[in-house]
Amino acid sequence: MTPAAHRAKAERIRRTLAKLRPSDYEMCIDGAMLAANHYVNMALHVLGIRPDDRDVIHTEFLDVIDYRRFEVAAKALVEAIEAIEELRAPFVRGAAPDGIAAGERALQQLARVEAEALRARPLAFPLLKYTPEP
Amino acid sequence: MEIAAHEEKIARLSDLIGRLDPIEDFEIWMWACMSAATNALNAALHHLGVTQPFDYFPHQIPGLYVEPKPIAPWRWKRMFAEPGDVIHIGLPPCRAPVPERILAAAAGLHVIEDLRETHVRGGQPVTRELAAACADAYRGAMAAFQTILAEPGRSPS
Numbered sequence: 001m002t003p004a005a006h007r008a009k010a011e012r013i014r015r016t017l018a019k020l021r022p023s024d025y026e027m028c029i030d031g032a033m034l035a036a037n038h039y040v041n042m043a044l045h046v047l048g049i050r051p052d053d054r055d056v057i058h059t060e061f062l063d064v065i066d067y068r069r070f071e072v073a074a075k076a077l078v079e080a081i082e083a084i085e086e087l088r089a090p091f092v093r094g095a096a097p098d099g100i101a102a103g104e105r106a107l108q109q110l111a112r113v114e115a116e117a118l119r120a121r122p123l124a125f126p127l128l129k130y131t132p133e134p
Numbered sequence: 135m136e137i138a139a140h141e142e143k144i145a146r147l148s149d150l151i152g153r154l155d156p157i158e159d160f161e162i163w164m165w166a167c168m169s170a171a172t173n174a175l176n177a178a179l180h181h182l183g184v185t186q187p188f189d190y191f192p193h194q195i196p197g198l199y200v201e202p203k204p205i206a207p208w209r210w211k212r213m214f215a216e217p218g219d220v221i222h223i224g225l226p227p228c229r230a231p232v233p234e235r236i237l238a239a240a241a242g243l244h245v246i247e248d249l250r251e252t253h254v255r256g257g258q259p260v261t262r263e264l265a266a267a268c269a270d271a272y273r274g275a276m277a278a279f280q281t282i283l284a285e286p287g288r289s290p291s
Binding site for chain 2: 001005008009012013015016017019020023024026027030031034037038055057058060083085086087088089090092093094095096105
């Protein structure tokens, strides 16, 4: 998907997030995750780390070489998306206490993800698709 | 997670599903349907004794779980563990055979899950027909899981 399409999808999900109540914390977290990963893909495409036709579902599923590049190019963005992802097991799939605070944290981190993704610019140097011989 | 905890989540997710517009809010609406049905799947697996309601929670990397108590503010320890709750049918695989009626009930859940890549992570347009098909799949799956949960239970807990 193109960067513009990712941004439009993220903004659409954010409009639904604005309708949720604090007690809907599972979907505050997962909705934030979905919107944030659209911003992540937008940034990956703009930076030139991944082409438009190779989206990722979660940063954990990036090739390690691309993950390392992404950390260098957009460290705060990686930290913010992973702060959202960290909430899913205990609060969406699990029953850890204080889910409402977790939902609020997810939305705060989504705002960070958006701000950092919108700062992304193409890297000054072309990236090599590098796979060393074993 | 205990069956009661799954049922508590199902109740809140069902309330949210009723408040959202299936087309305008499709992404989170369908995700809430999928989450409620996955909770029902886990409750049914526990109820029939296929899986146990351990007190650790499944991670999105299949096979990994997290401990319920944080090890630092907003951080949880990841670990390998005996499969308890699943994130999808087969993820992670259950040690015990999964009864055919659970697989049949999960067919509707598969219909919903298949929309993730195309219409939530992807940009294909959301139509009234698509939302109706998703709603039908959700209702069918939940009714089938509720039928299983009404059977005499075999859970050791």
